[in-house]
Amino acid sequence: MKKLVLLACALSAGGAQANLLVNGSFEQGSGVYAGGAPVYDNLAGGSTVIAGWTTVGAGVEWFRPANFSVGPARDGFSVIDLADFTSTGSPRDGVEQTVATVAGERYRIDFSGVTSQSNGRTGTGTIELWLNDSLFSTHALTNYKSFWSMDDWQDFSVQFVADGPTTKIGFLSSQNALAHYANVDAFSVVADPLSAVPEPATWLMWLAGFGLVGSIARRRLDAAQPLR
Numbered sequence: 001m002k003k004l005v006l007l008a009c010a011l012s013a014g015g016a017q018a019n020l021l022v023n024g025s026f027e028q029g030s031g032v033y034a035g036g037a038p039v040y041d042n043l044a045g046g047s048t049v050i051a052g053w054t055t056v057g058a059g060v061e062w063f064r065p066a067n068f069s070v071g072p073a074r075d076g077f078s079v080i081d082l083a084d085f086t087s088t089g090s091p092r093d094g095v096e097q098t099v100a101t102v103a104g105e106r107y108r109i110d111f112s113g114v115t116s117q118s119n120g121r122t123g124t125g126t127i128e129l130w131l132n133d134s135l136f137s138t139h140a141l142t143n144y145k146s147f148w149s150m151d152d153w154q155d156f157s158v159q160f161v162a163d164g165p166t167t168k169i170g171f172l173s174s175q176n177a178l179a180h181y182a183n184v185d186a187f188s189v190v191a192d193p194l195s196a197v198p199e200p201a202t203w204l205m206w207l208a209g210f211g212l213v214g215s216i217a218r219r220r221l222d223a224a225q226p227l228r
C-alpha cells in the first residue's frame with residue numbers, strides 16, 4: 001500500500017502545469033503601485049504598466065480592493081476592472097497577452113470575476129475571451145450584490161486547442177463602464193494535453209482492478225487444483 005501512496009503522490013506532483021501567462025494575478029507592475037500609493041491606477045489603452053499585459057481600447061482600472069475597504073482580491077492583492085470608468089465600451093477595453101503554444105495542443109484558461117449594483121451599475125457584467133483577435137467565448141457575471149463587496153468571486157474555466165506557435169489571449173469588455181463592473185483576477189493558461197496522464201485516482205482504480213482480477217484468477221486456479 002505504501003508503494004501505491006508514493007505512486008499517487010508522484011503522479012499528483014507531476015500533473016501540476018505552469019501558468020503560461022506572466023503576472024496572471026496582476027500583482028506586478030510599475031506606475032502608482034510601484035510607490036505603494038493607496039489609490040487605483042486608471043490605465044489608458046496601450047499601457048504596459050501592468051507587467052506582462054498590454055491594455056487595449058480605453059484601458060482598465062487597476063486597483064487593490066482593500067484600498068476601498070472591499071474584497072479580498074481573488075488572488076493576492078490587486079485586480080482589474082475591464083470596464084474602465086472612462087469607457088463607453090466601444091469598441092472594447094481590457095488586457096491582452098501573447099503566450100507560446102504548440103499547434104494542435106489543448107490548453108485550459110481559468111479566471112475569476114465579480115460585479116455589483118453599487119454606484120448606479122446594473123449588477124451585470126460580461127467578460128469576453130478573445131483568441132488571436134477573434135471572439136472565443138463570453139462569460140456572464142451573475143454574482144452581483146446591491147453593494148460593492150467583491151467577496152463573491154465567480155470562477156470560469158475554458159479549453160481551447162492552439163492553431164499556432166503563439167496565441168494572443170484577450171480578456172475584454174464591450175460594455176458601458178458606467179452601467180457595469182467587470183472586475184477580474186487570477187488568470188491562468190495551462191497546458192491541458194489531450195493525451196493526459198491519468199489522474200492518481202484513476203491509476204489507483206486501475207491498480208485495484210488488476211488486484212481484483214489477479215485475486216479471482218488465483219481463486220479459480222486454486223479451485224482447479226486436483227485434490228491430493
Ligand SMILES: [Ca+2]
Nearest residue numbers: 025075076078
Ligand atoms: Ca490578484
